[in-house]
Amino acid sequence: MNISDSFNTDTENDDEQEEKCFEPIFYFEHYKYEKIPSHHFNIGDSVALIDQEQLDEYLSKQNKTDEKPPLRLFYQSFGIILSIYPLLSIKFTYWPLSLTNSNYLNRQKLFRLEHLLLIKPFLNLSDNIDKDQLKNYAQDQIRNVENNLTDDNEYNHATLNNSQRQAIKNALENRLTLIQGPPGTGKTETSAWIIHLWLKKFFQEGQPILICAETHQAVDNLTRRLLQYRQYRLIRYGEPRTVAPDLHKYTLPTQIELLRREKQQSNSNTTTTNKSLYGPPKPKEIREIISKCQILCMTCSGVGILEPDFKFPFILIDEASQITEPNILIPLVRITDQIVLLPPIIKMAEAKPLLERSFFQRLLENLNINSIMLDTQYRMHPSLIDFPSKVFYDGSLKTGIKPEQRPIPQEIKFINKQIPLMFVDVDQSYETIHGSNIYNRQEVELICQTIQTLLPRRQPNLSPIDIGVITPYTRQVKEIVEKLSTIQVPKGVEIRTVDGFQGREKNIILISLVRSNNENEIGFLINEQRMNVLLTRAKCAMIVFGNKHTLISNNLWKHWIESVPNVNSTQFINECLIKQNQITDQHQSQSTKQYTHNKYNNSRKSYPQ
Template identity: 30%
Template sequence: MVAVREKPTSVEAVVTVVTVVHLWLCQGGFGVAAAAPTTLATGWKIWVVWVAKFADLRVPSQGTGGYATSGLCFGGPWYLTGRLAELLRPNAAPGVQGAVEDTIAKPKQGDWWHTESQQKIISAAQQRELLLIHGPPGTGKTSTAAAIVSQWIQKEGRVLCTAESHVAAQRLKETLQGPVMHLKWTGDTPWSELQRQLQAARVVVATCTGAGNDLLNSVEFRWLLIDEATQATEPAALIPICRSSGAQQLVLLGDPHQLPPTVLSAKAVQWGLSKTLFDRLSEKQLPMLLDTQFRMHPKLCAFPAAAFYGNQLKTSGVTAELVALEFRGVHGPEKQIGSSFCNASEADIVISILPELATDLESILLVAPYRAQRGLLERRLADLPRDPRLQVSTIDALQGGECDFLIFSATRSNATGAVGFLRDKRRVNVVLTRARRGIIVVGDPRTLANDATWAAWMEFALSLEPLDPYTLAVRAEAHLCLGNRDDAIGDCDQALELSPGLEYAVVTRDRACSKDHPQE
């Protein structure tokens, strides 16, 4: 982004071409009425600033002379970009999806891709030009990606794998086999060494924007996989696509029911750039669903499966023992700090829970929706003996992570019932699907009851039989709050129908068991 200013005039533009002594600017499209200056007289100042989320509004398509904007215009004759442009025309017919033949060997003992949906998806990735994979939490999305790549590298050609962040890219790299290069240049490695590594690699892993690195200019990729595609802005996703314009197959993986990409520009949102390429393609071609999760205990999965995934999400038989599924009410007032919020009463409750937790829990996450509350929890923990199992996070930093046990501080507590961005069902989904063995939500039931999704979750959690007077009293008050919202569950996008035959847990301080089999 370039800003050229002379009082009282201001012009903004995008750098499109850089030469040794010139910057070529593309001005317009940003709502700026002033014309770009033809000469820079005395008094003009130029600021050139790289702003990743804003400068990506217009990404030059690699060598095409066109721009990858919200209209998705591809100017080149290349196979992959041409096919996408054809599919994404406003009046284009939906893509035809033929039956998938089982082209991979049956899994052997110890292979992880033993579910039917995994086998079908891995086979489809070898047969379809374009494949969208919907991977809910804990369904082995990254491992499925690795299996797809392992099938590709048995053939000739190179594979480009990208993700929105370096963390996700590194996680993907760690699951891949064979010669793999993670393109993450910090300036410490000589260019010649990077080129040597590139020549030896069959698979290149990079972030979406990192795929535009000049190091890859001479490399041709036959296959392209974009992980966490629902977290990448559309222009960011187009960078590896333009880089792999001659590729024969494209696979995008993601979960549209979790956090979307962060788009800070209101103008970009207005232009539709908060909509991901995965979302846009999903309107033309139905994603294939990974339908079996391996992370959460069935009782932890019950609500997310019903509320967010239409009861299509099943649970494997290899989950760990449930420790707790619990709501604890507190009425301490929130405190606003700038644009953030904290709640000291909730922080006290969260810290008081820690001694109750079982010692065999290997990882415990304390999660808050606001940075101010995260900071407060960190300060409270600093006064305690260090526990390496404990981590503190915000919701937005949590996606893709998992833990044994999670304690969530909802933070908001006010007379108006405002829950802030906790009203976003995708954030609720992220919070409720990280833990393997248990979750405790600490919050104000009067405030949370004003949001349909949280009201439905409290109804679910409070249906579990309480065993102590404190929890009984809190739940009685919460039921009273919910009683004033008869429409709480009805306001959800779909009626909450829990899987038939599910036995609800009886929560104690250290474990949970079936109501019908209390000694198991």
């Protein structure tokens, strides 16, 4: 390639000419009979210039066993593509080190251009780019996407609101899209549509879409929801012991076994033993399985075990606001085209400023990229969303649900009949600590009594799957499970930690906050993200159990407790838990208000998840 610089730019005055003559803009053109190599660069892309000869010289001096140095050590400069035809022109942020000497340019020199992800927002080059050319290119791309969407009849008739459609449109048009999805706003449905349209419009065999989350449970939740929409060729990558049993058929070992059986059947002359069917996977088999799938689902850290050659044109990262930078960078280095980032950390005093700041937050704070917020929730009774909307989302979260679409359970007598929410002050309780294990037996008793009331032995109106119990501590989960096993209630109530309930929802949520001490220590509960998860899992009703004196030491919890109806534990047992005969009388006198499990399910099916 010939490289020419912008020294001869005509300007209106000497000062401007002097400034422009030092602009590091280079034009790459055909040299004699050699053509510019084929590439996938577009206007506005960020690149790094590498001195390939210097890199080759360094590598030639290394032993074969030595670890290869990172390419960034040989970066000469960073730049942005200004044009791609007829000349490939690049403006660099500063003069490349190898190109500052004119004599150096007079001999043949081999350079290499590398695509750089997420560098463009730092370059501050917008004043010097050919704006008309860049604008025209961008408008052409947007028109192509909009025309494709207009022609998609299925998409046109989908029940999506404006903010969801805007998020989907951004994900199709931009290389990086940040989507903030508050609880119940249809984040999973939006994700499913993004993935569906990526596959429909851009998918090429051998280049699957990568879907990641921080935890195995979060990956499982998103995988299930995707499979509810369509039966994709999907791989749930991970050890079977870390994957939910209902997804085992999508795991790599199962798929490799199927592959081996298929090859065995196609080759009748070969006798295959059980050992060869179930043996450890070979790298060639892993590559074959992944190359045949459309979607690869795995944790962020799990991406690190894939072969370095695996690259993905599209990556969607769920719950990105909870992932710290080291973990999220593992999948990001595999990207070749587009990314969508969709939004619990233990306190460590010295590392807190860094470790508690997610990559998603850093992008929002430091880059000139506007995130798209899904602004309408379809999960919670309107009274349940008031506090989260005001405190966590500046009051911008709207509701697409009417109160009558989220019926209040008659088994509990709420203080305010219009608000299916209350805080039960367990003022006589004390937490028990064994090492890092913390539990609260008084709250265990109250939780179990409440479940007994909701699921009476005779003619229950609710099903166990309608009820969820959330607590911040694993030991408290164990205590509740063990206590429930000793009393006669139907099995099926879901009991998990806060992190385990991420992405989940139930008609009725019971929360045990556990902490009760004279030092006013609230541990995990100080984390606002966890508080947001806790308070946004219920669809129809929520009851929170905790020690008021301990909790109000934290301003945010004090604010919440003061904003909701309060009772003490004695009042709750005597006045709020309705006996079986009272329930029967109420349902007989109000025959038009049958709060059955079927009605809960019907109301759920009518709205996006």
